[in-house]
Amino acid sequence: MRAFESENLILSQLADPELLDLERILEPLLLPRDFELVHLGTPVSHYYFLENGIASMVATSPEGRKAEIGVLGRDGMSPPALTMHREQFSFDVMMQVGGHGRRVEAGALECFLADRPAVRRLLSRFLHTFFVQVANTALSNAVHKIDVRLAKWILMCHDRLEGEEIEITHEYMATMLGVRRSSVTDALHVLEGQHLIYSTRGVVIIRNRASLEAFAADAYNVPGISGRDWPQTRRRPLVMYN
Structure with missing residues (x-):
């Protein structure tokens, strides 16, 4: 044991x-x-x-x-x-x-x-x-738009958490992405408009993981970033090192 x-x-x-x-x-x-x-x-x-x-x-x-x-x-x-x-x-x-x-x-x-x-x-x-x-x-910071970068960031957080909710404020997301809070709000509206996430005060909820991955595209689907090619661990994949 x-x-x-x-x-x-x-x-x-x-x-x-x-x-x-x-x-x-x-x-x-x-x-x-x-x-x-x-x-x-x-x-x-x-x-x-x-x-x-x-x-x-x-x-x-x-x-x-x-x-x-x-x-x-x-x-x-x-x-x-x-x-x-x-x-x-x-x-x-x-x-x-x-x-x-x-x-x-x-x-x-x-x-x-x-x-x-x-x-x-x-x-x-x-x-x-x-x-x-x-x-x-x-x-990604150099070549992708903020809404794509935000989608990638949400996916990376989702890979490392249980459940569909991420407790995070707009202000915190702005700091993490190095942009203005208004830019984060606009990007969240884009993702919500496509029914990929739901955002409320201090919480982001994943609605459609597969479509969110498709939206993030090559910002997320690369070795070392994407969970798609990682072996399964419980519900979602996480990278293994052996």
């Missing part, structure tokens, strides 16, 4: 002895919206394995403007780094949709990984997949 069952896809792939050893240094905790996993310019003190909820990696300009550059959920580890040498982290990572998970102190994880190359390779594959996502997000 396994040490514990986890919704996190990295933890779920560990062999029983590895999972049992890691369980001893993992701390379960709630992760409410706006909880900071790591702050810009500070060292990484803990690594988080989300089991529900969504974290955003956010870049900040010298003038203080912010934009999301990556989405993290139960598919990986937050923050997406493996330095563990107390260097300052270059981005904010915070919960944009509240949830829960487990965390481990950075030094304890470093010791755990020291003689476990298979686990380190698993984390390295996750990091590669995550930075493919970051690169595709940068491309």
Whole structure:
């Protein structure tokens, strides 16, 4: 029997002895919206394995403007780094949709990984997949309209959550996409007009997943972004790293 069952896809792939050893240094905790996993310019003190909820990696300009550059959920580890040498982290990572998970102190994880190359390779594959996502997000920001980018972003959140509802405000979406709130409102109206989603105060509800994917097209349907080619995990696909 396994040490514990986890919704996190990295933890779920560990062999029983590895999972049992890691369980001893993992701390379960709630992760409410706006909880900071790591702050810009500070060292990484803990690594988080989300089991529900969504974290955003956010870049900040010298003038203080912010934009999301990556989405993290139960598919990986937050923050997406493996330095563990107390260097300052270059981005904010915070919960944009509240949830829960487990965390481990950075030094304890470093010791755990020291003689476990298979686990380190698993984390390295996750990091590669995550930075493919970051690169595709940068491309999408340059070549796609806001309504397409929003559709892609909603799909990526949907992949990492249970149910059809995403609790998120227009203001938060504007910050994550690096656009004005009015632009998000206009884009939501486009998606609602095509009956792809329903948007109300603080909540976006998926109405037609397949049509939303078709609308997002090549912004979403690329390796490292799309769930279409990922093996099934419960209701929806999420990327696996083995």
